[in-house]
Amino acid sequence: xxxxxxxxxxxxxxxxxxxxxxxxxxxxxxxxxxxxxxxxxxxxxxxxxxxxxxxxxxxxxxxxxxxxxxxxxxxxxxxxxxxxxxxxxxxxxxxxxxxxxxxxxxxxxxxxxxxxxxxxxxx
Amino acid sequence: xxxxxxxxxxxxxxxxxxxxxxxxxxxxxxxxxxxxxxxxxxxxxxxxxxxxxxxxxxxxxxxxxxxxxxxxxxxxxxxxxxxxxxxxxxxxxxxxxxxxxxxxxxxxxxxxxxxxxxxxxxxxxxxxxxxxx
Numbered sequence: 001x002x003x004x005x006x007x008x009x010x011x012x013x014x015x016x017x018x019x020x021x022x023x024x025x026x027x028x029x030x031x032x033x034x035x036x037x038x039x040x041x042x043x044x045x046x047x048x049x050x051x052x053x054x055x056x057x058x059x060x061x062x063x064x065x066x067x068x069x070x071x072x073x074x075x076x077x078x079x080x081x082x083x084x085x086x087x088x089x090x091x092x093x094x095x096x097x098x099x100x101x102x103x104x105x106x107x108x109x110x111x112x113x114x115x116x117x118x119x120x121x122x123x
Numbered sequence: 124x125x126x127x128x129x130x131x132x133x134x135x136x137x138x139x140x141x142x143x144x145x146x147x148x149x150x151x152x153x154x155x156x157x158x159x160x161x162x163x164x165x166x167x168x169x170x171x172x173x174x175x176x177x178x179x180x181x182x183x184x185x186x187x188x189x190x191x192x193x194x195x196x197x198x199x200x201x202x203x204x205x206x207x208x209x210x211x212x213x214x215x216x217x218x219x220x221x222x223x224x225x226x227x228x229x230x231x232x233x234x235x236x237x238x239x240x241x242x243x244x245x246x247x248x249x250x251x252x253x254x255x256x
Contacts, residue, residue, distance in 0.1 A: 022171075023135055054164075055226075092168070093215065
């Protein structure tokens with residue numbers, strides 16, 4: 001099942017809608033890497049609100065999506081990790097490491113806008 | 124009981140079915156929603172282990188009643204290559220394949236009982252239990 005990637009200004013938003021297979025996640029990573037270039041996006045928000053489990057493969061692929069986006073010049077943020085999902089990840093010892101996270105889509109967009117502003121100031 | 128039974132594990136799609144069935148069974152056994160998620164995650168990890176290393180196997184989900192306690196039993200069996208050094212495979216961060224190396228040790232940490240039997244060339248069976256509080 002393909003995950004829709006929406007373009008909103010210079011931000012790409014990938015909303016994961018259903019239980020994902022490994023292949024869907026890998027396709028999403030490739031899709032984002034490609035679309036960041038096509039739309040010259042500065043940020044990527046990956047919304048995982050609908051996911052009821054993030055296992056070691058999903059965690060690793062989200063890290064890989066974020067790092068791939070970064071290498072393509074876009075900031076990535078994962079939003080919407082549900083309380084039970086977060087708790088289970090902690091219990092199992094799964095990490096997103098340096099991947100930025102935010103509570104929900106709204107907070108994620110605020111995060112990438114703030115990152116954009118600080119980049120503009122620095123530039 | 125809903126969710127009980129056997130799930131064949133051959134492709135990544137089957138990992139999703141196995142953990143959904145496990146969550147369903149855990150819910151009907153009265154596990155909290157946080158516990159259901161932990162059980163689904165543990166099932167996901169052992170199912171992935173089958174897909175990554177053995178390619179084909181199955182997961183049996185059932186309920187257990189023992190001395191007035193009620194719980195869930197998950198048995199994952201495959202006839203894959205087996206694990207030569209179980210102690211090493213159970214170490215956090217160890218992986219020979221595509222996983223993160225957190226799968227088996229993570230699953231062991233969150234379940235109440237965890238047993239792994241593996242014979243090189245014959246296959247691996249993981250049995251794990253969690254009791255409803």
